[in-house]
Structures are given as structure tokens and as C-alpha cells.
Amino acid sequence: MSVRELVVLGTASQVPTRHRNHNGYLLRWDGLGLLFDPGEGTQRQMLRAGVAAHDLNRICVTHFHGDHSLGLAGVIQRINLDQVPHQITAHYPASGQHFFERLRYATAYRESVELTEAPVAEDGVLAVTGAFTLEARRLSHPVESFGYRLVEPDGRRLLPERLAAHGIKGPDVGRIQREGSLGGVTLDEVSEVRRGQRFAFVMDTRLCDGVHALADGTDLLVIESTFLDEDRRLAAEHGHLTAGQAAAVARDAGVRHLVLTHFSQRYSDPTEFERQARAAGFEGELSIAQDLMRVPVPKRT
Numbered sequence: 001m002s003v004r005e006l007v008v009l010g011t012a013s014q015v016p017t018r019h020r021n022h023n024g025y026l027l028r029w030d031g032l033g034l035l036f037d038p039g040e041g042t043q044r045q046m047l048r049a050g051v052a053a054h055d056l057n058r059i060c061v062t063h064f065h066g067d068h069s070l071g072l073a074g075v076i077q078r079i080n081l082d083q084v085p086h087q088i089t090a091h092y093p094a095s096g097q098h099f100f101e102r103l104r105y106a107t108a109y110r111e112s113v114e115l116t117e118a119p120v121a122e123d124g125v126l127a128v129t130g131a132f133t134l135e136a137r138r139l140s141h142p143v144e145s146f147g148y149r150l151v152e153p154d155g156r157r158l159l160p161e162r163l164a165a166h167g168i169k170g171p172d173v174g175r176i177q178r179e180g181s182l183g184g185v186t187l188d189e190v191s192e193v194r195r196g197q198r199f200a201f202v203m204d205t206r207l208c209d210g211v212h213a214l215a216d217g218t219d220l221l222v223i224e225s226t227f228l229d230e231d232r233r234l235a236a237e238h239g240h241l242t243a244g245q246a247a248a249v250a251r252d253a254g255v256r257h258l259v260l261t262h263f264s265q266r267y268s269d270p271t272e273f274e275r276q277a278r279a280a281g282f283e284g285e286l287s288i289a290q291d292l293m294r295v296p297v298p299k300r301t
Helices: 042-049 072-081 094-104 160-165 171-179 209-215 229-238 243-253 271-279
Strands: 004-010 024-029 032-036 058-060 088-091 115-117 124-128 133-138 146-151 155-158 191-194 198-202 220-224 257-261 285-288 294-296
Touching: 004 042, 004 257, 024 042, 024 198, 042 072, 072 094, 133 209, 146 209, 155 171, 198 209, 209 220, 209 243, 220 243, 229 243, 243 257, 243 271, 257 271, 271 285
Parallel strands: 032 058, 058 088, 088 115, 198 220, 220 257, 257 285
Antiparallel strands: 004 024, 004 294, 024 032, 124 133, 133 146, 146 198, 155 191
16 A cells, blocks of 8 residues: 655754753655664664654755764664665765765664665756665755655546546556557547646755745645744844745645644744744645654655
């Protein structure tokens, strides 16, 4: 059974708190798992969330500040300890290669898994699989940072009334799907385009072109909202977004489900992030991320 959901492992910015772990997010995409920004403590949060090393296929790091990457050492060693049988690919800013190497080999351990390093140097497509295309876009932060976007290929949705009109039923339904035509009837005549689902992950950044490109038309957008709107000056100085800015991006991009996360420890009331997001005009589904929360990718319309 296919599962598409976000498993939130941590939601704190800069330092963990009593109730929020450092960052960490797992996207389950059918039988594949993409781990984003494993901060300190991610390995333990995976255990609490029921996520195994075997669930991982890709690791995507936006940038090399500690709250987004210090968990790499533990996660990589756990992957090897558990002898994950498949290849795992790691994406991260190419300018941080030395940081990745230090974290990968922070201590002694026995390497048993094929971990492929795939550093990101510029905007563009990182990988094309049968399940999705993975893209990256440059963000605006004091250190080089990239956001990630996953796009499922468009498919076809069969229309029962058109199938019936052409007398296509039973095994012939599967046949026309596989072969593209049947008895002079094309697949296009009995179906319509089913838009592929889209997911984006946007962490530490000011407003920039990359933010809007990543968010455009996504079904599920995970985006930082470190500050509340009254602290927008601090947000700009430190390379971050406010709740209102993040929500306005989602509003303009037509996002279906918005997940706000990466909260500064200066705020004690998470409901204020929701209030400001709604005040910015976002009317879609909204989640204020909490550790160990599960957020399903919205069903296709």
C-alpha cells in the first residue's frame, strides 16, 4: 500500500528546546524515503517516530548550520550499522563538501553501505526516477543554502463514461492503459491528464526567487517561519522568514497544504503563527508543525 506523508522529527531553530528537537523531516513517498535536514538528535527522533534506517533512500541537506546537519554523523553511522541493503544518495551544497566529509567521518565505524555523494552547485534537476523528479533552487541565507522540490510525472485518469461509450471494459481497461490504444480508440479519448503531486522543502532563507519557484503549485509545502511578523527586521538580518511572509508565498503559489516550522525559541505560543498565517490571506490547509507529527500529502483533486 502506497503512503505519502511527512513525518516531522524536529521543529526548533538554532537550539533544541524542552518540547522541540533540532530539525528533521522524513518524506515517505510510496516505498521511498527522503530525509531532510537531520539536525542533532535525529537518530533518536527516528526511533520515536517508528522510522528505520532501511526507510531512507535519499538525504537532502539545505545548508550546513548545525541545527540542520549535526545529526548526519549519527544517521550515517546508523545506516551502516543496520547494513541498509540499498544505495543511499546524499544531496547538500557543494560549497559545504568539507563539512559533509567531517560529519560523515566524525568517528571511527565500519562502512558497509553504498552512500553516494551528490553535491548541489546550482539550480536544476538533481535526479529523475520513475516516481519523481527532484529539483533544487538556491535560497538567500548567510551561508549557501538550497531548497528542494519533488515533482511526480503527470499521469492519466480514466473516465468511466468514455470507456463505456467505446465499449471498453474488464481486462481491456488495463490493456488500453498499457498499450495506449485499443481497436482504434486512443488512451487520450477515454482519459484526462492527472496532474502529478508536488512537494517542496524550504528552510532558512529570506524572500527570494528560489522560494517562489519551489512553492509554485505544490500540494504540500514545508517552509520555515522562524519569526513572527513584528520581528521581520530580525528575520531579514538573519536570513529568515516570518509567519506572514511564508503564508503569503503559499497563498500566491496556490499551495494546498502549508506546514510552518523552524520556530525561534523566543516564542511560547505557537497559535500566533497560525493567526498571522491566516491574516496573510492563506486559506488552504495549515499545520503548525510539532515534533513527531504526521502530515499526509493531500489527495489528488
